[in-house]
Amino acid sequence: MNRQQAGVNVRSSRVARPSNESDTAALIPLHRQRLVVIGATLAAMLIAGLAVWLALGAMPDIGKNLPIERVVFVSATTAPLAEVDGEELKRFAAALRTRGATMLQVDLVSLASLVKQVHWVREVTIRRQFPSTIVIAIEEHKPAARWLATLNPEGEDAEVSTLVNSYGDIFKAAIADERRALLPQLSGPDGSSIDVLTRYASLVAPLKTIDRLPRTLVMTPRRAWQLTLDNGTSIELGRTDVDERIARFIRTYHDLPPLQLAGAAVDMRYQSGLTIRNRALVMSSPAKSVKTPPSRKRTA
Incomplete structure (x- = not known):
């Protein structure tokens, strides 16, 4: 029994030995495969470097052979x-x-x-x-308005106009007189074009409710606003509370016929009132004007 068991053990050990040999044999090709991969990678890198070197050396000749047609x-x-x-x-x-x-x-x-x-x-x-x-x-550029750096329109070149595009950028370009005449006119200190264009855009919709359009808008050096409508009415809006003042003008517009006269000069720089002067009346009788208090205190 012991021999048989020993024989079995011997045979078992002999069977197990080829298995170890086959494992060792399997490891050798895997090692060789790794060497092949490493060698191929180095060769590819060498070839790529050589191609780059040749391309750089030939770059001047390649450039000469690619003219702009x-x-x-x-x-x-x-x-x-x-x-x-x-x-x-x-x-x-x-x-x-x-x-x-x-x-x-x-x-x-x-x-x-x-x-x-x-x-x-x-x-x-x-x-x-x-x-x-x-x-x-x-x-x-998409022209949004005509721009005057000063309040003197005669200083502008007759052939090249200074304009404001839809982004508030100032640019110069030739434009037909009839087309330029249709553009609103904006003015302000240096660097104020975006602010002036933004304020102009905010006035368009409210004034449409009374069938009026803003034609000129000026920001003075003191940052006060002066507005002229398409019928020639000028409005002093001051520096503060501009939205409230233009809303008050619109509320009052249909109730005060003098506001609707072409060429009226309106001062909205009052806490809750306004003054109206008509240029035609002032020329014949400077004392004539229309006031609508209740507050006579004028603000900025």
């Missing part, structure tokens, strides 16, 4: 380009093609700065479209 102008928005002078853009494109810059050599930042100097151009985005096309996307 087309310059395409497109709108950066869904609306087509309507304001920019097409002939001016054609001259710009021709100059870019003939001055010798290639697709890789052209400085897109400097090019965008040049395009922004063209009238009506607000923003520019430029991209290369290989092999030979430069695509220039233009966002045009």
Whole structure:
């Protein structure tokens, strides 16, 4: 029994030995596979480095072989380009093609700065479209009003107007006289264009309720507001409580016929009242005016 058991044990140990040998044999190919992967990776890195080195060495020759053959102008928005002078853009494109810059050599930042100097151009985005096309996307200014840096309209160039776009940015551009005449006129100190445009926009809807429109709006150096309506009525709104004062003017408009006269001069800088003067009456009799207290105290 002991021998049989020993034999069994011997046989069992002999059976187990090939299993260990097969495990060892399986480990060898796995080790070799790792070496192959490492070697392939190093070879790929070497080839990639060589390709980069060759490309950098050939870069000047590649640049010479990629001339700019087309310059395409497109709108950066869904609306087509309507304001920019097409002939001016054609001259710009021709100059870019003939001055010798290639697709890789052209400085897109400097090019965008040049395009922004063209009238009506607000923003520019430029991209290369290989092999030979430069695509220039233009966002045009949308004029919201005419801008006067001073209260003297005669100081403006007859051919180039100073305008305010829908963002409150000031820009200069050529515009037809009849179109310029339709734009409202805004004015204010340096750096105030956004505030003035915002205030103007806030007046449009309330004044429509009495069938009137704001035609000019001025912010004085003291930050006070002076408004002129489309019928020539001028309104002093002061520096404070502008919304309340314009609301009081609208409430009173239909109850006071003098307010509805063309050319009336209205002062709303009172706590709960106003004064009205008509320019035609003042010219013939300066003492004539209309007051509507109850409060005679005028505020800022």
